[in-house]
Amino acid sequence: MTAKKGRVFSGARPTGRQHLGNYLGAIKNYVAMQDDYRTVYCIVDIHALTTVETTKDLAFNTQEMALDWLAAGMDPKQSIIFVQSHVPEVMELHTILSMVTPLGKLTALPTFKEKVRDNPDNVNYGLVGYPVLMSADILLYKADAVPVGTDQIPHLEFAREVVRSFNFHYETDVLIEPQAVITKIPKVLGIDGERKMSKSLNNHIELAATPEETEKRVMSMVTDPQRQRRNDPGNPDVCNVFTLHKIFSSENEVESINKDCRIAEIGCVDCKRKLAANLNKHLEPFRAKRKELEGDPDYVRDVLLDGAKRAKVIAAETMAEVREAIGFYGVKG
Ligand code: TRP
Secondary structure (H helix, E strand, O other): OOOOOOEEEEEEOOOOOOEHHHHHHHHHHHHHHOOOOEEEEEEOHHHHOOOOOOOOOHHHHHHHHHHHHHHOOOOOOOEEEEEHHHOOHHHHHHHHHHOOOOHHHHHOOHHHHHHHHHOHHHOOHHHHOHHHHHHHHHHHOOOOEEEEOHHHHHHHHHHHHHHHHHHHHOOOOOOOOOEEEEOOOOOOEOOOOOOEOOOOOOOOOEOOOOHHHHHHHHHOOOOOOOOOOOOOOOOHHHOHHHHHHHHHOOHHHHHHHHHHHHOOOOOHHHHHHHHHHHHHHHHHHHHHHHHHHHOOOOHHHHHHHHHHHHHHHHHHHHHHHHHHHHOOOOOOO
16 A cells, blocks of 8 residues: 555535535545545534534434445545544634634634624624634644635635644644645536525435435426527536536437537437436445445444544644643643
């Protein structure tokens, strides 16, 4: 085995069953990175509390998401896969980092402003500190690289600034500046053909859906809005169904759809039927693996608890260095 390049950390909030957008935007990339990096993947359930109304489904959503991760090929032998709250050191680091974080920097972040706009009645202290907790995630595990979508770039830049101010303030070099690895993501819209695929908009296609459910969702996808009648020529360039064909269908099929749609040789119904079939075929191994994992109710829990144990080893080391750098009473240095 060749030596792995460095440590990668990424986190995602426990949103339950994952959809195609999650798969193409994150999971696929998480799986691919396992070969080259020492990968640490975290279900960030504490972050979820910043916007949550109820925790009724929190544990269930964590379990369901982990099942999808594992069925999709995230491998506990290659990666540390764990739940954020199982390694409470992150909250200690969060508090420590908060002391070197100017409040104005947090309130100026676009992600914070968005959340305030979306949820003006729940601007809690934890929400303001969201990026500090995210920094603590990354820095606790001394990640060199963090795969993120473009929306998270300000958070990564923030984490780098936190490292600089901590290291400067305590005249140390224990924390490491992480690099953002921008994931190249095809723009996958929801079945409405308008907005990004998301569970809360209910425009998503779940990985674990049955083939019948998947077909139903695909058949309800919005195509080229200019194409009103079967005999109108269509424009694949503006069609979300075609975007998915490019990902899940063979080159030949993509080529002929591209040609036939423009001359109204193929209609949207047939085009979607083909997509549903290809998608279902693509997801077959995932679904089989998920069924198998579901058959052993303890499996996911065991994987996550073992992941937490391994994560804790790294976390304890970093925290010992951090406490020493600060110079707390009774800490050897
Ligand atoms: N903020 C990220 C999101 O909303 C989730 C997250 C929490 C994260 N901690 C992280 C991502 C650490 C990367 C690294 O998607």
